[in-house]
Amino acid sequence: MALFGKKHAGLSKVEVPPAMDADEAARIAFEHDLHLSKHHFVEGEHPVVRIEHLNKTFDGETIVLRDVNLNVWNGEIVVVLGPSGSGKSTMLRCINLLETPTAGHILIEDDEITGKRPKEVNFIRRELGMVFQSFNLFPHLTAKENVMIGQTKVLGKSKEEAEAEAIKQLEAVGLGDRIDYKPPQLSGGQQQRVAIARAVAMHPKVLLFDEPTSALDPELVRDVLNVMKELALHGDMTMIVVTHEMGFARDVADRVVFMEGGVVVEQGLPEDVFDHPQNERTAQFLGSIE
Ligand SMILES: Nc1ncnc2c1ncn2[C@@H]1O[C@H](COP(=O)(O)OP(=O)(O)O)[C@@H](O)[C@H]1O
Numbered sequence: 001m002a003l004f005g006k007k008h009a010g011l012s013k014v015e016v017p018p019a020m021d022a023d024e025a026a027r028i029a030f031e032h033d034l035h036l037s038k039h040h041f042v043e044g045e046h047p048v049v050r051i052e053h054l055n056k057t058f059d060g061e062t063i064v065l066r067d068v069n070l071n072v073w074n075g076e077i078v079v080v081l082g083p084s085g086s087g088k089s090t091m092l093r094c095i096n097l098l099e100t101p102t103a104g105h106i107l108i109e110d111d112e113i114t115g116k117r118p119k120e121v122n123f124i125r126r127e128l129g130m131v132f133q134s135f136n137l138f139p140h141l142t143a144k145e146n147v148m149i150g151q152t153k154v155l156g157k158s159k160e161e162a163e164a165e166a167i168k169q170l171e172a173v174g175l176g177d178r179i180d181y182k183p184p185q186l187s188g189g190q191q192q193r194v195a196i197a198r199a200v201a202m203h204p205k206v207l208l209f210d211e212p213t214s215a216l217d218p219e220l221v222r223d224v225l226n227v228m229k230e231l232a233l234h235g236d237m238t239m240i241v242v243t244h245e246m247g248f249a250r251d252v253a254d255r256v257v258f259m260e261g262g263v264v265v266e267q268g269l270p271e272d273v274f275d276h277p278q279n280e281r282t283a284q285f286l287g288s289i290e
């Protein structure tokens, strides 16, 4: 049994089996995902993220995630699509424990992160980078300082080390000439690139993106997508990206996951999901936005 958070009467009482044995889970996941992803599978490999029977209910009655099962492999780029309200953000927020799952298991490299104490949670969050729709930069700090602060405060790096890493990552996102600018002096696209540099500078095991371009003016979207593309293709980073950018998903995703109503409705290779969706809901959704 696995129950976390406040226990309300009724709907929120979801009981799920214990997390699977790591080798067994990896074997089942391998067989399940082998033809659904462009990831280069290695025999015996374990997924870096394992989500088993994830359920999330708000206020004891709003069911937002229903028995989500998903594995993400080292270096894999997973794009999550789905209509507004389908639970995409909630799933990402559960993965980095910004939300407490109602039931289920999330494991990072076979280490269960659900049901941990707050101190351990902070330790786990280091492993997970997040890029939000709204950038979430400190407005009074420069771009460089924004990229340094997590490194010094959370990772305990020296100022010199953190600064060198910050400059390197800001250069990588094309902002080498903006390191001393503060967020209000930067465009939305530039701010989002700072946020990406900040996340990458922490060298997380997994980078989570929650609609990173949705708040941007259309002409700024491309620069951010290009940075993400570069990271995905050359950064050997594991990424879970919630986005409505279908071009990005087609070009970059190893696997596309379609969610609706808190359920993973369909997943597969981008060309399969986009050109031959198996589920009618997927087809309808793609038809409505492409
Ligand atoms: N803190 C919360 N309290 C209550 N309901 C919430 C909360 N966060 C999200 N929800 C509800 O969960 C559902 C899924 O939300 P979300 O995960 O943000 O979907 P998506 O990211 O796919 O648009 C929505 O109906 C939303 O209203």
Ligand SMILES: [Mg+2]
Pocket: 088, 089, 090, 210, 211
């Ligand atoms: Mg969302």
